[in-house]
Amino acid sequence: MSQGEALPPLARGGHTLHCTRCVAGLPSSQTEIDSSRLALAFYCLGSLDLLDTLNAKISDADRESWKEWIWEQQAHGKYGTGFKPSSYMTPEDASVNDEYSENDTPHLIMTYTGMLSLAILRDNFDKLDRPGIIKFLRSCQRSDGSFSSIPDSTESDLRLVYCAFAISTFLDDWSGVDIAKSVTFIKRCRTYEGGYGQEPCAEAQGRDCHLFVFLHEMLTVLGGTTYCALAALHLAPSLPNDPLPLTPRERHQTVRWLIQNQDDSGGFRGRTGKDADACYCFWCGASLQILGVPDVLDPIALAAFLARCQFKYGGIAKAPGEHPGQDFVDTSLEPSADPFSPDPYHTYLSLAALSIHPPHTSDTTWKLDALDPLLNARSATAAWAREKIPAQ
Amino acid sequence: MSASSDSIELYADDPEWADIEPVRQYENPNPLAPIFYTEEYRDATDYFRGVVKKGDMSPRVLDLTEKIIRLNPAHYSAWQYRYKVLLALKSPLDLELRLMDELAVKFLKTYQVWHHRRLLISHPQLSSSKSSSFYLTAELRFIAKCLVVDSKNYHTWSYRQWLLSNFFSGGERGKEEEEVWKKEMEWIEQMIEEDVRNNSVWHHRFFVVFQSGIRVGDEDREVVRRREIDFAKDKISLAPSNPSAWNYLRGVLDNNNLPYSDLSIFVRPYAQARSPDAEADEVIDLENPSPSKGAQLPCVPAIEFLADVYESGKSRDDIEKAAQLWKSLANEYDTIRKKYWEYRIKEALEVLPA
Numbered sequence: 001m002s003q004g005e006a007l008p009p010l011a012r013g014g015h016t017l018h019c020t021r022c023v024a025g026l027p028s029s030q031t032e033i034d035s036s037r038l039a040l041a042f043y044c045l046g047s048l049d050l051l052d053t054l055n056a057k058i059s060d061a062d063r064e065s066w067k068e069w070i071w072e073q074q075a076h077g078k079y080g081t082g083f084k085p086s087s088y089m090t091p092e093d094a095s096v097n098d099e100y101s102e103n104d105t106p107h108l109i110m111t112y113t114g115m116l117s118l119a120i121l122r123d124n125f126d127k128l129d130r131p132g133i134i135k136f137l138r139s140c141q142r143s144d145g146s147f148s149s150i151p152d153s154t155e156s157d158l159r160l161v162y163c164a165f166a167i168s169t170f171l172d173d174w175s176g177v178d179i180a181k182s183v184t185f186i187k188r189c190r191t192y193e194g195g196y197g198q199e200p201c202a203e204a205q206g207r208d209c210h211l212f213v214f215l216h217e218m219l220t221v222l223g224g225t226t227y228c229a230l231a232a233l234h235l236a237p238s239l240p241n242d243p244l245p246l247t248p249r250e251r252h253q254t255v256r257w258l259i260q261n262q263d264d265s266g267g268f269r270g271r272t273g274k275d276a277d278a279c280y281c282f283w284c285g286a287s288l289q290i291l292g293v294p295d296v297l298d299p300i301a302l303a304a305f306l307a308r309c310q311f312k313y314g315g316i317a318k319a320p321g322e323h324p325g326q327d328f329v330d331t332s333l334e335p336s337a338d339p340f341s342p343d344p345y346h347t348y349l350s351l352a353a354l355s356i357h358p359p360h361t362s363d364t365t366w367k368l369d370a371l372d373p374l375l376n377a378r379s380a381t382a383a384w385a386r387e388k389i390p391a392q
Numbered sequence: 393m394s395a396s397s398d399s400i401e402l403y404a405d406d407p408e409w410a411d412i413e414p415v416r417q418y419e420n421p422n423p424l425a426p427i428f429y430t431e432e433y434r435d436a437t438d439y440f441r442g443v444v445k446k447g448d449m450s451p452r453v454l455d456l457t458e459k460i461i462r463l464n465p466a467h468y469s470a471w472q473y474r475y476k477v478l479l480a481l482k483s484p485l486d487l488e489l490r491l492m493d494e495l496a497v498k499f500l501k502t503y504q505v506w507h508h509r510r511l512l513i514s515h516p517q518l519s520s521s522k523s524s525s526f527y528l529t530a531e532l533r534f535i536a537k538c539l540v541v542d543s544k545n546y547h548t549w550s551y552r553q554w555l556l557s558n559f560f561s562g563g564e565r566g567k568e569e570e571e572v573w574k575k576e577m578e579w580i581e582q583m584i585e586e587d588v589r590n591n592s593v594w595h596h597r598f599f600v601v602f603q604s605g606i607r608v609g610d611e612d613r614e615v616v617r618r619r620e621i622d623f624a625k626d627k628i629s630l631a632p633s634n635p636s637a638w639n640y641l642r643g644v645l646d647n648n649n650l651p652y653s654d655l656s657i658f659v660r661p662y663a664q665a666r667s668p669d670a671e672a673d674e675v676i677d678l679e680n681p682s683p684s685k686g687a688q689l690p691c692v693p694a695i696e697f698l699a700d701v702y703e704s705g706k707s708r709d710d711i712e713k714a715a716q717l718w719k720s721l722a723n724e725y726d727t728i729r730k731k732y733w734e735y736r737i738k739e740a741l742e743v744l745p746a
């Protein structure tokens with residue numbers, strides 16, 4: 001018997017249920033999600049996409065109205081066009097043709113997750129304001145090459161460069177970004193360990209899971225900054241005098257640092273000396289794939305770790321824990337109750353990690369479709385986005 | 393009003409807000425992931441949308457936005473609007489900073505708390521005032537206090553580095569800058585003393601020594617390099633399997649293009665099992681401190697380091713020695729990375745002539 005045969009099943013039904021419950025509604029303890037609901041929606045839809053339950057478990061009518069909701073977040077105005085996190089600042093009597101106000105601007109991360117969510121729902125993108133999005137990217141790029149989340153904000157870091165590059169890839173149009181400047185910025189974020197920090201000189205990789213709301217991780221990190229750096233460098237069209245995203249020596253050092261982060265539990269940690277966390281199984285696992293060495297990690301150990309992060313009623317948590325019977329959408333959940341409750345962010349990224357690094361096992365519950373590691377979407381969805389989003 | 397409102401004060405019931413028309417939130421009939429707000433939050437945000445619509449910049453908006461932020465610290469529109477109101481009212485920003493002291497600890501992991509702080513301290517009212525030194529050094533002390541609560545918090549560390557490079561690196565504060573950086577090194581030593589495995593502190597040290605300019609007294613870079621290598625060696629000897637110290641050592645070598653082989657004498661005892669008569673022939677070598685008593689040997693980072701030394705030798709004999717070490721990692725000492733060590737062996741052998 002191979003080690004893979006000792007794995008418990010991947011609880012696909014439970015994970016589907018977790019995501020459909022989150023999509024249906026969140027308790028008031030999750031109010032912080034308000035300013036990033038579109039990102040949360042992406043993690044739910046992405047999970048259903050990877051589990052291949054989107055068509056089976058969701059009615060056509062629901063899928064249509066979800067598309068409509070996402071399109072409602074597309075807003076135009078003086079900085080160009082992008083997607084807002086939700087209607088949390090939208091007045092009840094607003095009309096679709098209104099320009100956004102200075103206090104309700106679109107957000108770069110929401111624009112990326114919104115477009116990807118629409119691709120998951122197989123939208124035909126005829127409502128997309130392409131020139132407006134290009135203008136929005138321009139409004140968000142800063143003089144050091146980084147991007148800010150909303151125009152004129154000083155909040156800028158590596159994950160936003162990634163979003164801008166992914167959006168340019170979707171559009172197949174790079175006229176909204178100064179690529180050379182951004183690449184310089186990314187390289188300045190490289191650390192002595194071989195990872196990448198949020199901003200120049202910062203420690204490599206992301207931050208920790210917040211106690212009860214994973215939002216901080218989802219939004220302020222958008223996961224591993226090292227992933228964001230590597231994916232962005234590989235998405236960018238190569239520059240004439242800088243043909244390689246990384247020098248061989250840098251690549252060697254980064255592979256070393258990434259693989260060092262797999263600990264004895266089989267999971268990956270985000271920073272040297274911290275505990276393993278389900279989301280880093282993706283951020284590090286996908287990075288290794290991007291660097292062309294997917295086989296250096298142990299997929300059985302990885303799957304065994306993620307199997308232990310599964311919550312008994314569905315959903316995947318950041319780490320194995322007691323999971324005392326409460327989950328993210330449980331309305332009785334007190335804010336500080338359980339740091340190990342499952343959430344759509346860890347659920348999606350765990351599934352994404354598994355589709356890149358499937359364990360060898362005859363148990364078919366573990367079998368997932370391939371994933372595009374650069375765009376962070378199921379390959380069929382990424383292909384749809386690349387085909388339908390560019391101007392026809 | 394529903395029964396739940398008897399304990400909470402609603403803006404809707406407050407005569408002071410009677411002139412503001414609350415604006416309800418738009419919602420699609422079938423939205424994705426709607427949030428079931430509390431009545432308190434719904435009421436406050438209704439009034440916030442009303443305020444924004446009217447363009448109200450009166451002092452009461454500071455109370456309203458504070459309330460929303462306490463209910464939802466990630467509400468970036470409330471933060472944004474609050475900052476505009478502070479400026480419009482010419483409010484004393486040092487008072488706002490003191491409020492942030494409380495909120496930062498409460499919402500240590502919320503990005504907006506730190507972002508708002510950067511805006512405040514960068515504002516000329518604080519950073520160009522006569523008391524700017526007072527405010528800035530108070531910030532450094534405040535961060536140190538936050539790090540007592542959470543010594544690895546990413547926001548806190550990056551805020552500290554941002555402060556140091558933005559306000560203490562230009563030379564315009566003269567002697568005071570020197571003093572700040574000197575204290576910074578002492579504080580780092582103390583933090584590492586407290587937890588030698590805290591990678592964030594190691595990172596901060598690298599930033600201070602190599603990435604933020606050259607300090608008075610540190611002009612001779614050769615001396616600095618040696619000092620840092622000795623520092624890392626010393627900390628390795630205390631906890632030989634601590635990856636943070638090894639990564640720092642590698643970082644210093646890589647950054648200065650120094651060969652790993654310079655360290656072979658130091659590394660060797662860490663890469664082999666302790667011999668029973670080790671105590672007897674132990675010579676105290678200050679430059680190459682030996683593993684502390686009781687440390688588990690050999691340790692993985694040392695075996696890896698020694699293998700890298702061999703690999704850089706490039707002869708067949710060297711590569712074979714490196715491969716032996718990698719094999720021991722793959723099969724005995726670091727089996728979780730078995731596939732990685734096997735990959736290293738394959739890569740190294742491939743470049744050898746057949």
Ligand SMILES: [Zn+2]
Nearest residue numbers: 209277279318
């Ligand atoms: Zn996580």
